[in-house]
Amino acid sequence: MHSAVISVENLSFTYPGASQKALDSLSFKIAEGEFVGVTGPTGAGKSSLILCLNGIIPHFQQGTFHGAVLINGCDTFHTSCAELARQVGSVFQDPEAQIVAPAVEEEIAFGLENLAIPPKEIDERIGEALEWIGIANLRHRSTTELSGGQKQRVAIAAAIALKPKILLLDEPTSELDPIGTMEVFEVLKMLNREHGLTIVVVEQKVNILVEYVSRLLIMKEGGGACDATPRQVIAQPALLTSVGLKPPPVGELAYRLKLKGLYPGELPLTVGDAYLGLAESLSIKGRA
Amino acid sequence: MIKVANLHYKYQSGLEVLHGLSFRIGKGEFVALIGQNGAGKTTLLKQFNALLKPTAGSVGIAGLDTAKSSTGELSRKVGFLFQNPDHQIFMPTVAKEIGFGPKNLHLSKGEIEARVAEAAQAVGLTRYLGHNPLLLSKGQRQRVAFASVLSMQPEILVLDEPTTGQDYQEGIEIMEMVKKLNEQGHTIVFVTHDMELVATYARRVIVLSRGRVLLDDSCRNVFYHPEILKQTNLFPPQIARLAQAFAGEGLFKRPLTVDEMYEEILALASRPEGAKNVCCS
Numbered sequence A: 001m002h003s004a005v006i007s008v009e010n011l012s013f014t015y016p017g018a019s020q021k022a023l024d025s026l027s028f029k030i031a032e033g034e035f036v037g038v039t040g041p042t043g044a045g046k047s048s049l050i051l052c053l054n055g056i057i058p059h060f061q062q063g064t065f066h067g068a069v070l071i072n073g074c075d076t077f078h079t080s081c082a083e084l085a086r087q088v089g090s091v092f093q094d095p096e097a098q099i100v101a102p103a104v105e106e107e108i109a110f111g112l113e114n115l116a117i118p119p120k121e122i123d124e125r126i127g128e129a130l131e132w133i134g135i136a137n138l139r140h141r142s143t144t145e146l147s148g149g150q151k152q153r154v155a156i157a158a159a160i161a162l163k164p165k166i167l168l169l170d171e172p173t174s175e176l177d178p179i180g181t182m183e184v185f186e187v188l189k190m191l192n193r194e195h196g197l198t199i200v201v202v203e204q205k206v207n208i209l210v211e212y213v214s215r216l217l218i219m220k221e222g223g224g225a226c227d228a229t230p231r232q233v234i235a236q237p238a239l240l241t242s243v244g245l246k247p248p249p250v251g252e253l254a255y256r257l258k259l260k261g262l263y264p265g266e267l268p269l270t271v272g273d274a275y276l277g278l279a280e281s282l283s284i285k286g287r288a
Numbered sequence B: 001m002i003k004v005a006n007l008h009y010k011y012q013s014g015l016e017v018l019h020g021l022s023f024r025i026g027k028g029e030f031v032a033l034i035g036q037n038g039a040g041k042t043t044l045l046k047q048f049n050a051l052l053k054p055t056a057g058s059v060g061i062a063g064l065d066t067a068k069s070s071t072g073e074l075s076r077k078v079g080f081l082f083q084n085p086d087h088q089i090f091m092p093t094v095a096k097e098i099g100f101g102p103k104n105l106h107l108s109k110g111e112i113e114a115r116v117a118e119a120a121q122a123v124g125l126t127r128y129l130g131h132n133p134l135l136l137s138k139g140q141r142q143r144v145a146f147a148s149v150l151s152m153q154p155e156i157l158v159l160d161e162p163t164t165g166q167d168y169q170e171g172i173e174i175m176e177m178v179k180k181l182n183e184q185g186h187t188i189v190f191v192t193h194d195m196e197l198v199a200t201y202a203r204r205v206i207v208l209s210r211g212r213v214l215l216d217d218s219c220r221n222v223f224y225h226p227e228i229l230k231q232t233n234l235f236p237p238q239i240a241r242l243a244q245a246f247a248g249e250g251l252f253k254r255p256l257t258v259d260e261m262y263e264e265i266l267a268l269a270s271r272p273e274g275a276k277n278v279c280c281s
Helices: A046-053 A081-085 A104-114 A119-133 A148-160 A178-195 A206-212 A230-235 A249-259 A271-281 B041-048 B094-104 B109-122 B138-150 B168-183 B195-201 B219-223 B226-230 B238-245 B258-270 B272-277
Strands: A004-014 A023-031 A035-039 A064-071 A088-091 A166-170 A198-202 A215-220 A223-228 B002-010 B016-025 B030-034 B056-061 B078-081 B156-160 B187-191 B204-209 B212-218
Touching: A004 A046, A004 A198, A023 A046, A023 A064, A023 A198, A023 A223, A035 A046, A035 A178, A035 A206, A046 A064, A046 A166, A046 A198, A081 A088, A088 A148, A104 A119, A104 A148, A119 A148, A119 A178, A148 A166, A148 A178, A166 A178, A178 A198, A178 A206, A206 A230, A215 A230, A223 A230, A230 A249, A249 A271, A249 B238, A249 B258, A271 B238, B002 B041, B016 B041, B016 B056, B016 B204, B016 B212, B030 B041, B030 B195, B041 B056, B041 B156, B041 B187, B078 B138, B094 B109, B094 B138, B109 B138, B109 B168, B138 B168, B156 B168, B168 B187, B168 B195, B195 B219, B195 B238, B204 B219, B212 B219, B212 B226, B219 B226, B226 B238, B238 B258
Parallel strands: A035 A198, A035 A215, A088 A166, A166 A198, B030 B187, B030 B204, B078 B156, B156 B187
Antiparallel strands: A004 A023, A004 A064, A215 A223, B002 B016, B002 B056, B204 B212
16 A cells, blocks of 8 residues: 555534534545545535545635545645645536636646746646647647537646646536546546546446446545445445445346356446356357 | 427527427427537527527427417426526525416416425425425425426426436436326426436437437437447447347347346346356356
């Protein structure tokens, strides 16, 4: 285990006037290079958690804050958002709401200019960020004419250009069609594997999470209901159903078949896995 | 009930987003409208209550030509439920919120009360009638918005991404209410990116791509055309993709849900010649 880059210690947060805690005695650590999916029913505290990790809570959102959040050892309570922004990049739900510039290139330059980075380096970083995300061809395009998936990838490129060690995303695909969703997760996988970024993504679509992440944090009523690998979660569908989430269909199918002795080996995380398992079970040779 | 004929729509900027759509939706149908971001789904829905009017071609709603009808007139025929309930809630109590539409129809006090009671009952909000809707939970607020639509007793119900921003449980609760209305004869049109939801609820699917109808068929026929869906950034639900992977073996009929495929596999496993084929570790 690498050292923890995110450490959440007995964190509680209550919004002003709220009767219930949004976050309630939450504790966990995330090591460098992990790819963590956070899911749970609405009101479980997922977005509040993201706001605590990038320092917006407590710096810009009032409320009652207990416990501690450490990012690379820095206590967010005593570290400004601007300093945290050098370590933590954030991408939100609605790409429209976070894209401010008319052209892709300017959008990516925006954060860099705010950090007073010299123009030559800004130029290099824009090129590099677009290259990493695989959208170098969009550099001179207008942000208004991009598809939803493209806009969200521009938002990720803008976050990446600041060279954060950690990337936080709050429901980055909720407005996107299925292929746009996959495009975003492919980019996250690449950033995680090839560039070693630690990624924390809040997502309602359990199907896609189990396919991509290495660890799932399931939240309920402000606390952690479960912290497990995708395979552990698929093997115990009750972990999802007990908090009102739906297990991925191929996982559920294989789980039910396994109870009847009709599914061999590990439960599948993807349609491809399920094909191999079923082909074995049904003794189909050839393509399996 | 809905008749769209060679519908073109051009925004004021000159950008044409609908390029000649034609289809009819009959009374009591349950239709999903799907397609990539920017396919024109929301632009199409806005034609149904005359928020937008055709640039060319026509849209008929329950016999009314939308080009000659106001949004107010159409609101008696078509109810809209949006993604975010807070965009459509503004009255101080649940009862007033639900009664707002009927009141504007100048119905009698007794009729308004009867409609409010009926709509609140349908969504399970009877005991919240005196509450301030904005102090209810999000799932309850979505029910308030839903009841406000029901109290207008529209023949057609249009839902734009009704489950986005909701968790799975809340989404299912809404769709179950919609299903019940459909069983009572209401015509349903809903837009979503959630293909599992489409597979569970829709009987007919209209696939839009770049302002044109790409496919218009039964749910099953649509989801077994993955190559066409891909053109509009969609893919079939997991179960259809899994069954499709076995297409060469001709093993499966065309399942869409876990239950359907599970039953098919059990049947395969219990066939006499299947028994020796099915191994398991």
